[in-house]
Amino acid sequence: MFNVSREFAPPFALIAPFFVIGSIFYMVATFLLPMFGADASHFDISVVGWAHLFLLGFVMMVIFGAMAQLVPVVLEVGHFSVDFYYIIWPLLAIGTILMVIGFWLAPGVLPYGGMMVLISMLIFLADTIMTLRKVEHISLTVKTIAATNGFLLLGILVGFAMALGIGAGVGIDVNKWLNAHIVLVLGGYVSLTIIGMSLILLPMFGLSHGFDERPINMSFKVMVGGVLAYLAGTVIDSQVVRFLAMLTMLGAMGLYLWQIWLIYKTRARKENDIWFRSMVVGYGSLAFSLPLGLLASLGAPENIGMTAAWFLVMGFFTFLISGHLYKIIPFLVWFERYSPLVGKQKVPMLADMYPKKMADYQFWFSAAGVVIAGIGLLFQSDMMFKAGAAFVAVGAVFLVISVNWMMKFGKQ
Amino acid sequence: MSEKVTKEQVYDAIRKVIDPEVGFNLVEMGLIYDVIVDDENNVKVIMTLSTRGCPLHQMLTQWVKDAAMTVPGVKDVDVEVVWEPAWNISMAEDNVKKALGAL
Numbered sequence: 001m002f003n004v005s006r007e008f009a010p011p012f013a014l015i016a017p018f019f020v021i022g023s024i025f026y027m028v029a030t031f032l033l034p035m036f037g038a039d040a041s042h043f044d045i046s047v048v049g050w051a052h053l054f055l056l057g058f059v060m061m062v063i064f065g066a067m068a069q070l071v072p073v074v075l076e077v078g079h080f081s082v083d084f085y086y087i088i089w090p091l092l093a094i095g096t097i098l099m100v101i102g103f104w105l106a107p108g109v110l111p112y113g114g115m116m117v118l119i120s121m122l123i124f125l126a127d128t129i130m131t132l133r134k135v136e137h138i139s140l141t142v143k144t145i146a147a148t149n150g151f152l153l154l155g156i157l158v159g160f161a162m163a164l165g166i167g168a169g170v171g172i173d174v175n176k177w178l179n180a181h182i183v184l185v186l187g188g189y190v191s192l193t194i195i196g197m198s199l200i201l202l203p204m205f206g207l208s209h210g211f212d213e214r215p216i217n218m219s220f221k222v223m224v225g226g227v228l229a230y231l232a233g234t235v236i237d238s239q240v241v242r243f244l245a246m247l248t249m250l251g252a253m254g255l256y257l258w259q260i261w262l263i264y265k266t267r268a269r270k271e272n273d274i275w276f277r278s279m280v281v282g283y284g285s286l287a288f289s290l291p292l293g294l295l296a297s298l299g300a301p302e303n304i305g306m307t308a309a310w311f312l313v314m315g316f317f318t319f320l321i322s323g324h325l326y327k328i329i330p331f332l333v334w335f336e337r338y339s340p341l342v343g344k345q346k347v348p349m350l351a352d353m354y355p356k357k358m359a360d361y362q363f364w365f366s367a368a369g370v371v372i373a374g375i376g377l378l379f380q381s382d383m384m385f386k387a388g389a390a391f392v393a394v395g396a397v398f399l400v401i402s403v404n405w406m407m408k409f410g411k412q
Numbered sequence: 413m414s415e416k417v418t419k420e421q422v423y424d425a426i427r428k429v430i431d432p433e434v435g436f437n438l439v440e441m442g443l444i445y446d447v448i449v450d451d452e453n454n455v456k457v458i459m460t461l462s463t464r465g466c467p468l469h470q471m472l473t474q475w476v477k478d479a480a481m482t483v484p485g486v487k488d489v490d491v492e493v494v495w496e497p498a499w500n501i502s503m504a505e506d507n508v509k510k511a512l513g514a515l
Binding site for chain 2: 009069073074200201203204205207209210268269270271331334335338339342343347348349350351
């Protein structure tokens with residue numbers, strides 16, 4: 001019997017900072033977007049600094065907070081030690097800031113920031129691995145979590161080695177390992193985590209049933225193979241292996257999109273709320289970025305690869321995260337403040353616990369901004385990129401306000 | 413000996429249990445598969461959930477138990493969660509299907 005008791009559920013005070021701080025990092029990162037031009041390259045140290053601000057401060061912060069809540073749900077066991085999460089977010093937040101300072105201003109600071117981020121992630125991994133050891137029922141999601149955590153460990157070790165290379169002069173070919181670091185973290189951790197979690201969350205929120213799960217099972221295996229192959233291609237320094245690995249990973253994401261279509265077709269819940277619209281933009285962005293990623297792999301100019309990365313990160317990752325914040329935060333608040341009152345007094349529904357207008361503004365500004373800035377990157381127009389970035393920044397302000405509003409709902 | 417408790421009384425009591433995510437009660441969602449009342453007025457509720465990964469699993473079953481216990485004469489309540497047959501929207505009442513856009 002699968003039970004998630006109150007004892008398994010982490011305290012609200014433990015999870016809330018991940019979402020609040022994550023959304024603030026997102027806003028700060030979007031404010032800094034206009035400092036880049038449409039000709040930016042992913043090898044520019046300023047872009048690398050921004051990417052760490054965004055991916056560590058926002059994406060990883062929110063994912064870790066979500067995992068604190070979701071791990072007991074999907075693994076059907078309690079955390080090994082949920083208290084670890086009290087130190088994960090401060091270390092991750094401070095480490096991220098130091099890393100960004102290291103990239104932009106003082107390279108000597110980079111290893112210190114990298115060390116703090118590394119420790120925070122090792123603590124996260126320690127809890128997850130010890131929790132996995134208690135699991136009896138090995139589902140696809142369980143396998144996904146195990147694989148993703150292995151890739152995260154490799155990814156952060158490679159990243160830390162590069163931080164030592166940049167900040168402390170340790171001998172490592174940063175240009176050679178940068179792409180492997182990106183693949184391990186974005187492909188091996190973030191994308192695979194999204195694949196695993198979406199098999200739980202999308203049918204749950206969309207009330208989808210009876211769909212074929214073979215595409216997502218294949219997607220998982222192909223993605224794992226692709227990430228491993230890319231790593232091998234980096235170790236043996238083979239351009240051909242890396243190219244084939246990249247094609248494999250693109251294929252895995254294609255299979256994943258097919259699965260999303262199958263889940264969408266069987267959904268019983270047809271309302272187009274903020275969550276659903278965010279999923280549409282997120283998966284639409286992924287669908288747009290895949291062919292661009294293919295072109296980039298075939299040797300297209302840097303702007304094609306940057307546009308693919310833009311839609312992947314600012315469209316796919318961001319909208320999947322922001323859309324789920326409108327589901328996860330109201331649930332956490334409801335669980336904390338209203339679940340003890342059920343049967344004793346009228347309690348609100350989750351759908352009433354997010355600011356609908358504010359969320360709409362966030363959605364429309366962000367979606368318009370992603371598209372406009374993406375076109376700017378594609379056609380090398382500084383003006384369009386900066387205009388789109390400004391829209392994204394305005395959307396981010398509304399996201400922070402919305403998160404704050406949801407967190408305070410029903411607070412005495 | 414108190415009066416015999418009926419299935420309908422128990423179903424009516426469980427109608428007060430609302431799924432906060434969708435906003436409908438568990439009976440109109442079609443999540444309550446059966447209610448068995450024995451001669452001693454012990455009640456067994458056989459139910460499912462709309463998804464296996466429901467984080468409210470234990471709370472929902474507790475609320476069902478609490479609701480059934482409010483029926484006068486009920487001696488004890490046992491709630492069993494089953495996954496076969498798997499729930500789907502066709503099991504919900506028409507007002508639910510209509511509100512969710514599935515009708």
